[in-house]
Amino acid sequence: MAPHRVQELVGGAKLVTAAMPERLSTSLVLMFGGGSRLEDERHAGVSHFIEHLLFKGTQKRPTSKEIADAIEGVGGFINASTDKELTAYWARVPAEHMELGLDVLLDIVSNSKLAPADVERERMVILEELRMYQDQPQDLVQNLFEEVMWPDHPLGRDIAGTEQSVARLTRDEILEYANAYYRLPNLVVGVAGAVDESAMLELVGSRLTLPREPDGQVVATPPAPLTSPRVRMRRRRTEQAHICLGVRALSYLHPDRFALDLLNTVLGEGMSSRLFLNIRERRGLAYDVHSFTQKHRDTGLLGVYLGVDPKNAVSAVGAVIAEMQNLCENELAEEELARAKEFTKGRLRLELESTNGVSFWLAYQQLLIGSIKTIDEEVALVDAITAADVQRVATEVLRAPIQMAVVGPFAKDSAFRLAVGA
Amino acid sequence: MPGRAATERIRKAIALVNEVADGAGDEELTPTEIAEAIRDCLELREIEQGSNVRKYLGEALDAVSDGMPADFVAMTLYAALGALGESRPEI
Numbered sequence: 001m002a003p004h005r006v007q008e009l010v011g012g013a014k015l016v017t018a019a020m021p022e023r024l025s026t027s028l029v030l031m032f033g034g035g036s037r038l039e040d041e042r043h044a045g046v047s048h049f050i051e052h053l054l055f056k057g058t059q060k061r062p063t064s065k066e067i068a069d070a071i072e073g074v075g076g077f078i079n080a081s082t083d084k085e086l087t088a089y090w091a092r093v094p095a096e097h098m099e100l101g102l103d104v105l106l107d108i109v110s111n112s113k114l115a116p117a118d119v120e121r122e123r124m125v126i127l128e129e130l131r132m133y134q135d136q137p138q139d140l141v142q143n144l145f146e147e148v149m150w151p152d153h154p155l156g157r158d159i160a161g162t163e164q165s166v167a168r169l170t171r172d173e174i175l176e177y178a179n180a181y182y183r184l185p186n187l188v189v190g191v192a193g194a195v196d197e198s199a200m201l202e203l204v205g206s207r208l209t210l211p212r213e214p215d216g217q218v219v220a221t222p223p224a225p226l227t228s229p230r231v232r233m234r235r236r237r238t239e240q241a242h243i244c245l246g247v248r249a250l251s252y253l254h255p256d257r258f259a260l261d262l263l264n265t266v267l268g269e270g271m272s273s274r275l276f277l278n279i280r281e282r283r284g285l286a287y288d289v290h291s292f293t294q295k296h297r298d299t300g301l302l303g304v305y306l307g308v309d310p311k312n313a314v315s316a317v318g319a320v321i322a323e324m325q326n327l328c329e330n331e332l333a334e335e336e337l338a339r340a341k342e343f344t345k346g347r348l349r350l351e352l353e354s355t356n357g358v359s360f361w362l363a364y365q366q367l368l369i370g371s372i373k374t375i376d377e378e379v380a381l382v383d384a385i386t387a388a389d390v391q392r393v394a395t396e397v398l399r400a401p402i403q404m405a406v407v408g409p410f411a412k413d414s415a416f417r418l419a420v421g422a
Numbered sequence: 423m424p425g426r427a428a429t430e431r432i433r434k435a436i437a438l439v440n441e442v443a444d445g446a447g448d449e450e451l452t453p454t455e456i457a458e459a460i461r462d463c464l465e466l467r468e469i470e471q472g473s474n475v476r477k478y479l480g481e482a483l484d485a486v487s488d489g490m491p492a493d494f495v496a497m498t499l500y501a502a503l504g505a506l507g508e509s510r511p512e513i
Contacts, residue, residue, distance in 0.1 A: 310493055310497060312497070318501060409491075410494060410497075411490050414485075415485075415501055418481060419501065
């Protein structure tokens, strides 16, 4: 990967670029700090609501079709996503249309009309989106799991909010929130691809019209510690039981985060992981079993998802817990550690093969961490991790109280509580 | 460590519950018969007091008494069977 460059824009915004001259595309991302964790209960879902609304029309491109046409007319892609700590708007276009991509993205975040009729129409769309999640057990169990991991905290809420909050949000509240967070001090622009880095500062800087002054933003509060295991269950007449269980883990600022990633890889990433081999291949207890991490500024989680025959649900949970325990008690063999490292490094390289991957990776680090590690620096950190490091992190993380969410045809949750000691 | 007798008795109880769950078998099994099969497991001294195996069996017995669906009882018995072979977490 080409070396990156960080440049200061007006108002404290940052421009992060990586020239990849051999590529035919350029990817641009506008990343704003904020996201759903800064929302209070009343405004839950407002960041996601705004993200939807910004595609409805600007003064220059009055309809959603005109916004889409501008980018798709040159074969490009445009989209956005809201996360718990950021919102990102991105476009990937043929390199010669980079200025168009930049213009459209800055237009939608700076000049959107947020017309009352669009607000009402989009409200209905988001309410349907929330109901769709209720009908999809994999989504429902993930939401329940986050609720149980971060009880009474914005991190535990669906990014899209609740039906009540979305139904209640007024256009004025939405405008006020957008005005508070869509400001230059809160923005990182990421660009990767066939670009002239030295020209980008002027190109981007000359188009920035968002407010330059910081607003009195809310500071994220850390979630309260979890002191005991808990189970959250939703009865659904599903053919499979859908289960998420896990523990609080490390933030993206924690020095052991790379060791945690190796631990996660060994436990449940891919078809050579312990969970896949032992629970699916050897014992046939689950169709889908994998682990995952979530990292936030001050906390994180390590979770396991299982899709299992309801009869095997508690046994499978027991088997997962036994695998977690095993990682605490026994050091990894060198061969398994080496394989996990190659997996992690390989996935990172694959992720950074595309211009989109690079622009996101750079902007994400700059926005949330405030500095950027190169791929070589990350690889060196991964290479330096020992089996003892992984076991130490396993012991610190996996012995925390287990939290579990279950969606399935179960009349009561007592057997699940027993499984996690709740 | 609980041994073969425990495994066999739990498997027998599971087979009975599965018959009910699947609607198989010539004669209808009563909850009393299923409860009896579970109690047979609990009577084994090799299943230690306070062990998770015993807790799951107790849970399965309660489920039968509460009139819970056979699938739920089966799941709890499978958990007991699984607990025979798993080391339990220290929570």
